[in-house]
Amino acid sequence: MIKVTDLSFGFPQKDLYNKVCFQIEEKDHAVLIGSNGTGKSTLVDMLIDPEKYLYDGKIEKDPSVRIGYVAQYVQHEGCMSAYDFLNEPFALLLEAADKVAEEMGTAEDMDEVYGRYQDCLDRIDAVDGYNADTNIRKQLAIAGLTAIVDTPVDKISGGEFKLLSIIRNMLLKPQLLIMDEPDAFLDFENLIGLMKLINQYQGTILTITHSRLLLSQCFNKILHLENMELMEFPGTFAEYNLSMLETKVEMQEQHVKDVEWIEIQKKVVEKMRTLATNVDSAAKGRQLHARVSYLERLQERAVKNPFIEEHDYDFTFPVKQEDWPEEGSTLIDVKDYSLSYDREILSNVSFTVKAGEKTAIVGANGTGKSSILKDLHERYCPQAETAFFTQIYEDEEQLSGGEKNLKQLREIAAGNASVLLLDEPTSHLDTYAQIALEQAIDAYEGTVIMVSHDFYTVTNCADRILLLENNTMREMSGRAFRKMIYKNYFESDVFEQEKLRKEREIRVNALLKSKKYKEAKELLGL
Secondary structure (H helix, E strand, O other): OEEEEEEEEEEHHHHHEEEEEEOOOOOOEEEEEEOOOOOOOHHHHHHHOHHHHHOEEEEOOOOOOOOOOOOOOOOOOOOOOOOHHHHHHHHHHHHHHHHHHHHOOOOOHHHHHHHHHHHHHHHHOOOOOOHHHHHHHHHHHHHHHHHHHOOOOHOOOOHHHHHHHHHHHHHHHOEEEEEEOOOOOOOOHHHHHHHHHHHHHEEEEEEEEHHHHHHHHHHOOEEEEOOEEEEEEEEHHHHHHHHHHHHHHHHHHHHHHHHHHHHHHHHHHHHHHHHHHHHHOHHHHHHHHHHHHHHHHHHHOOOOOOOOOOOOOOOOOOOOOOOOOOOOEEEEEEEEEEEOOOOOOEEEEEEEEOOOOOEEEEEOOOOHHHHHHHHHHHHHHOOOOOOOEOOOOOOOOOOOHHHHHHHHHHHHHOOOOOOOEEEEOOOOOOOHHHHHHHHHHOOOOEEEEEEOOHHHHHHOOOOEEEEEOOOOOEEEEHHHHHHHHHHHHHHOHHHHHHHHHHHHHHHHHHHOOOOOOHHHHHHHOO
């Protein structure tokens, strides 16, 4: 379907790809992963419209391939109902066919009109247009959006409209559907809906995502972009992660042997160089040149694999100071809090936050999570030094969304705040940065109040949950929230599976640092 060969490209300020190769084949559910700023969005844009770019290598694409695209950010369009928004392209196709059919009664050139009519029928057939109503209602049910079928799109949440945009693209049956971080800012319910939509989709998909839930549940091909190179792996993310760990163990063990052998060869080269200097012999010179070339090949082979290098993420938050609020003391006391815009959002909500607690505010899009966090920052935390992580971060540098968030987190880590207010802190972060952030939050001795839609971040970091629903707030423990999510959405404990995967990776890395290669192999079953 699409074949990329020896693709090299970059901007004046940064090289992105160096002779990368991969293929997207029919029925692939492929995911493009990689650290923040590696050029994932640029790569998919090149696949969609290669003529916009000057690059080396080949991008081979069948010109007849229809590509659907869902961007990171989608805007609400008009005030039509959710159903009409999904049905609009099909209604236009059927209307066009009806108009051509009307021409047949008075047409002088029947062959020309019939040709246009047949073209309309072919386009309708390509998207199963005559069954649009059934298909629309089926997709809405899969995504859990049946309740909004008659709701105007300007009255639904951004997450719901994002799902509608994905459904509309799927219904149009492109040969390849490309989605750039389709999970960004989706609430729990909508993320589950997206997972189900991807898994039931019969066509070919290429998705950029950092969502550990989607990575673990949805894809059968991994494209890993890192350090200007790309690794193509046919299999699930769990299989890829295990394969990379196995490769890491084998490479590091070989690296130690290579270093030892390189040191021996260096001494041999020095002896040969001394001998060649003292003895005027063409043969000795050729032998020295051959040995130096061999040494250079050894040194080149010893370079680390770009896909298994350690990622330098350090979000060590401020160390506890004597003037910080005493742990367990009441830090925030909110009574009868209400919030409304064009409608009532929250009514008479009361809660407290104690110093040292890790609290997550969760709920569907539009329930007031970000607004209440902003009010906590501006009205309820004046007695403590706070740091506020915002979804909207202005920066003059040309940074990706993930790079902006990394910069913001590092600025917070460099401060001295005893209270962290974090609004969707894992959004756009790669999986390595997400895990590093969770570890930093866990180690931090201050108070954390965060808004998050990330299942893993909430279950890994929060001691206490403030759940916003039905215009009010319900409190529960982190443990109770995890049980509720598991019961409502999953057939297996995906949180436990991710925890075990992460623990295995940490244990293997610790063994490698201690050069205990045999134990690392045993842990991986090698």
